[in-house]
Amino acid sequence: MPNVQHSDQKTGDIAALLLAHYDVHARDLPWRKRPGQGRADPYHVWLSEIMLQQTTVMAVIPYFARFTARWKNFAELAACDDADLMAAWAGLGYYARARNLLKCARTVVAEFDGRLPDNEEALKKLPGIGPYTAAAIASIAFGRRAVVVDANIERVVSRLFAISTPLPQAKPEIAAHMDIITPEENSGDFAQAMMDLGAGICSVRAPACVQCPLQSVCEAYRDGNPEAYPVKLPKKARPVRTGTAFWIQRGDDVWLVRRKDSGMLAAMRALPDDGWNAKSDGDMGPPFPAKWDHLSVGISHIFSHFSLEMQIAVTAWPDGHNPPLEGEWWDVNLLDKAGLPTLFIKATKVALASGER
DNA sequence: AAGTCGTGGAC
DNA sequence: TGTCCAAGACT
Numbered sequence: 062m063p064n065v066q067h068s069d070q071k072t073g074d075i076a077a078l079l080l081a082h083y084d085v086h087a088r089d090l091p092w093r094k095r096p097g098q099g100r101a102d103p104y105h106v107w108l109s110e111i112m113l114q115q116t117t118v119m120a121v122i123p124y125f126a127r128f129t130a131r132w133k134n135f136a137e138l139a140a141c142d143d144a145d146l147m148a149a150w151a152g153l154g155y156y157a158r159a160r161n162l163l164k165c166a167r168t169v170v171a172e173f174d175g176r177l178p179d180n181e182e183a184l185k186k187l188p189g190i191g192p193y194t195a196a197a198i199a200s201i202a203f204g205r206r207a208v209v210v211d212a213n214i215e216r217v218v219s220r221l222f223a224i225s226t227p228l229p230q231a232k233p234e235i236a237a238h239m240d241i242i243t244p245e246e247n248s249g250d251f252a253q254a255m256m257d258l259g260a261g262i263c264s265v266r267a268p269a270c271v272q273c274p275l276q277s278v279c280e281a282y283r284d285g286n287p288e289a290y291p292v293k294l295p296k297k298a299r300p301v302r303t304g305t306a307f308w309i310q311r312g313d314d315v316w317l318v319r320r321k322d323s324g325m326l327a328a329m330r331a332l333p334d335d336g337w338n339a340k341s342d343g344d345m346g347p348p349f350p351a352k353w354d355h356l357s358v359g360i361s362h363i364f365s366h367f368s369l370e371m372q373i374a375v376t377a378w379p380d381g382h383n384p385p386l387e388g389e390w391w392d393v394n395l396l397d398k399a400g401l402p403t404l405f406i407k408a409t410k411v412a413l414a415s416g417e418r
Numbered sequence: 419a420a421g422t423c424g425t426g427g428a429c
Numbered sequence: 430t431g432t433c434c435a436a437g438a439c440t
Binding site: 115116117119120152153154155156157158265266297324325326327339362363364365366402403404 | 421422423424425426427428429
């Protein structure tokens with residue numbers, strides 16, 4: 062870590078000011094301890110932290126409610142069917158998280174008697190738990206002092222100390238500053254308070270410095286340019302790819318496949334496609350010869366690293382036969398239970414709408 | 419160690 | 430509209 066020097070006065074003030082603000086303004090989130098309670102349930106902390114990776118609180122809340130109602134602890138989750146888990150995660154994105162979630166739950170049951178290890182080092186060895194999540198769980202669920210750094214905290218810290226080094230180069234520098242301002246006690250509350258601050262007052266655009274409990278110690282505020290932080294390197298352009306999905310219908314059923322276990326949308330149920338990916342367009346070739354009707358309306362979908370313009374080809378399949386392609390028939394009236402990723406949900410809507418004419 | 423991994427809200 | 434971004438991990 063870089064050598065960082067602060068005045069003791071300022072660094073001491075930050076935790077005190079923020080924790081006092083947090084006592085009054087903490088968000089009431091389903092995975093947090095209730096006022097007056099001790100610590101939150103480690104299973105809830107872990108589940109929420111995995112779901113919250115690169116995902117907004119608003120998107121997570123309904124998934125968290127469904128998961129905790131259905132699987133109340135590590136043992137129940139570890140015993141669940143893989144396909145059920147993937148379907149329950151459908152729509153939340155970053156599906157590797159769901160596979161690692163299950164691996165992690167099964168490891169916790171098999172090796173740790175159904176309870177999470179209570180320290181950062183051991184947590185970080187579990188599937189899906191990296192530096193951020195390990196620090197968050199150790200501090201929030203187990204009361205350990207840990208230096209928690211997520212994107213919110215990067216923004217808040219870079220403003221507090223007017224860090225001009227661009228991200229991601231600035232990560233060690235930011236972590237060093239966060240280490241210094243993190244208190245010995247209640248580092249979990251401090252981390253959550255910092256994240257609440259970043260999610261609300263210290264927002265990316267138009268931060269509400271007037272309401273900020275750290276205004277008096279913020280260098281970016283003093284300089285009048287909080288929105289200048291964090292400094293970031295320019296990002297690369299997102300390529301546009303084209304491809305096709307294939308809708309094979311037999312009566313009220315459609316033929317769904319299971320995607321391979323690695324790469325994009327891994328292990329998810331899906332419509333057959335023509336091989337489109339981040340690097341190249343699909344080849345337009347159907348999975349087998351048939352009378353394909355290429356619809357005039359396709360769908361657009363934006364992934365993190367490329368955009369996809371996907372056409373849809375449909376064919377009617379005769380009763381009593383299966384297509385020469387590994388998969389399963391699925392009732393089109395129950396497609397919401399298939400656990401399809403969002404781009405295929407879009408495609409099913411287009412295909413079904415075309416059939417109504 | 420950059421690139422690979424979804425999705426939807428905000429503006 | 431396009432652009433940016435979110436409680437990052439994994440390879």
